[in-house]
Amino acid sequence: xxxxxxxxxxxxxxxxxxxxxxxxxxxLLLPTAREAARNGDxxxxxxxxxxxxxxxGFPEPQSVLVAWRIDSQSHHAILFVRERxxxxxxxxxxxxxxxxxxxxxxxxxxRAIGDLWRDLAELAPLDGRLFHTxxxxxxxxxxxxxxxxxxxxxxxxxxxxxxxxxxDPAPALAGQRLVKDAxxxxxxxxxxxxxxxxxxxxxxxxxPGMYEYESQAHLESAFRCGGSPRNGYPxxxxxxxxxxVLHYHDNDRRMRAGDLLLIDAGAEFLGCTADVTxxxxxxxxxxxxxxxxxxxxxxxxxxxxRACKAGAPWDSAHKACHRSLTGGLVGLGVxxxxxxxxxxxxxxxxxxxxxTSHWLGRDVHDVxxxxxxxxxxxxxxxxxxxxxxxxxxxxxxxxxxxxELRGIxxxxxxxxLVTKRGPEVLTAGAPKSIAEIERLMKRQ
Ligand code: GLY
Ligand code: MN
Numbered sequence: 254x255x256x257x258x259x260x261x262x263x264x265x266x267x268x269x270x271x272x273x274x275x276x277x278x279x280x281l282l283l284p285t286a287r288e289a290a291r292n293g294d295x296x297x298x299x300x301x302x303x304x305x306x307x308x309x310g311f312p313e314p315q316s317v318l319v320a321w322r323i324d325s326q327s328h329h330a331i332l333f334v335r336e337r338x339x340x341x342x343x344x345x346x347x348x349x350x351x352x353x354x355x356x357x358x359x360x361x362x363x364r365a366i367g368d369l370w371r372d373l374a375e376l377a378p379l380d381g382r383l384f385h386t387x388x389x390x391x392x393x394x395x396x397x398x399x400x401x402x403x404x405x406x407x408x409x410x411x412x413x414x415x416x417x418x419x420x421d422p423a424p425a426l427a428g429q430r431l432v433k434d435a436x437x438x439x440x441x442x443x444x445x446x447x448x449x450x451x452x453x454x455x456x457x458x459x460x461p462g463m464y465e466y467e468s469q470a471h472l473e474s475a476f477r478c479g480g481s482p483r484n485g486y487p488x489x490x491x492x493x494x495x496x497x498v499l500h501y502h503d504n505d506r507r508m509r510a511g512d513l514l515l516i517d518a519g520a521e522f523l524g525c526t527a528d529v530t531x532x533x534x535x536x537x538x539x540x541x542x543x544x545x546x547x548x549x550x551x552x553x554x555x556x557x558x559r560a561c562k563a564g565a566p567w568d569s570a571h572k573a574c575h576r577s578l579t580g581g582l583v584g585l586g587v588x589x590x591x592x593x594x595x596x597x598x599x600x601x602x603x604x605x606x607x608x609t610s611h612w613l614g615r616d617v618h619d620v621x622x623x624x625x626x627x628x629x630x631x632x633x634x635x636x637x638x639x640x641x642x643x644x645x646x647x648x649x650x651x652x653x654x655x656x657e658l659r660g661i662x663x664x665x666x667x668x669x670l671v672t673k674r675g676p677e678v679l680t681a682g683a684p685k686s687i688a689e690i691e692r693l694m695k696r697q
Contacts, residue, residue: 256482259310262359269308273322275425279382283318303615330360333369374404383417427620432636440523447520448527449682451475461510465490476520485526486617488518496662497646510536529680530666537694542657549581550663557641561669561676566630571609574643610639633671642666
């Protein structure tokens with residue numbers, strides 16, 4: 254069966270129950286991700302929708318969950334899925350079908366996806382609440398509205414609205430997914446571990462003269478061979494000047510002695526991803542200028558990680574990194590003046606233009622809010638995971654910085670679990686001190 258098949262009926266039932274308890278009376282309508290065409294007869298690799306998979310464990314495309322709460326301990330869940338089809342299964346592999354899903358995934362009913370629109374109009378009364386996020390899939394939304402319009406036309410009751418009250422379940426889902434449960438945490442730990450192994454493999458294999466995609470092959474081979482079916486996002490393998498392109502994806506430059514190589518990559522494991530960046534010298538030893546920049550970023554990252562404390566505003570790491578990087582930029586001769594005033598003026602911005610942290614989980618930029626409606630930063634919660642990823646980027650043509658720094662881009666990123674006892678670095682297996690990296694890369 255599919256790599257995304259997670260048959261754990263009790264787990265998914267309890268996640269659904271928690272969600273429905275927060276949502277209250279009404280019907281939840283949650284489709285999985287759509288398949289995407291790539292080119293003639295070929296689709297992009299399929300990955301189920303993160304929210305859908307979180308509450309069902311069901312791997313197949315063209316599936317929709319419809320569920321409602323009965324009381325605080327029970328609910329009714331129906332999975333609308335593709336029917337068995339021996340001819341299609343010869344091409345695409347076996348399907349669970351409407352009977353298979355009840356046993357394997359612990360839902361109360363399986364029904365044919367072709368009956369969704371007809372059945373939904375009966376399951377979700379026009380004068381009730383429907384929990385569905387509009388705007389993700391206009392085709393789905395249009396079919397949804399037409400189903401209710403048909404139902405309204407059939408019923409001919411003057412006081413009946415033409416559709417239920419729509420409520421967005423996304424905030425409730427995000428709140429629940431932000432704090433990882435034990436199963437997710439163990440998946441996050443394994444994703445982090447495999448990601449560390451991949452970075453080590455890339456460090457060991459990289460040599461001047463290799464192409465970036467060759468280092469990528471070593472990195473991702475370690476992910477796959479360790480049991481990660483896919484990356485959490487496309488790997489960024491950026492050597493020399495490419496390290497200054499934040500989301501570089503070409504990965505096709507030939508690396509030279511004296512280059513740094515920045516790799517930002519994460520293995521996915523049981524639906525959860527890591528997100529780690531390491532920057533190391535292609536020939537195994539940092540030049541003095543590279544080492545100077547690297548130390549500034551590493552120090553800033555340590556300050557950022559220390560700031561990841563339960564209850565602190567989520568952007569505490571960002572602020573700590575700003576202070577530390579600014580002091581570092583003064584030390585490197587890039588900025589001059591009073592550090593506090595430079596921080597206030599965001600003088601670091603030309604060389605540090607991105608945020609320091611994002612939530613991490615099933616999505617690399619995971620669900621979870623960052624601030625309240627009136628703009629107050631949300632607190633870090635015990636059990637949430639966020640990245641700390643400061644960097645400095647000095648492009649080749651940047652005449653504002655000393656010559657020896659031009660062309661150097663460094664980012665260092667780890668994944669931090671917020672615990673009662675302080676920050677826990679899940680990705681500590683990936684070496685990051687200069688001494689550790691140089692030792693690992695020492696040529697035989
Ligand atoms: N790892 C890519 C990013 O955080 O944007
Ligand atoms: Mn990141």
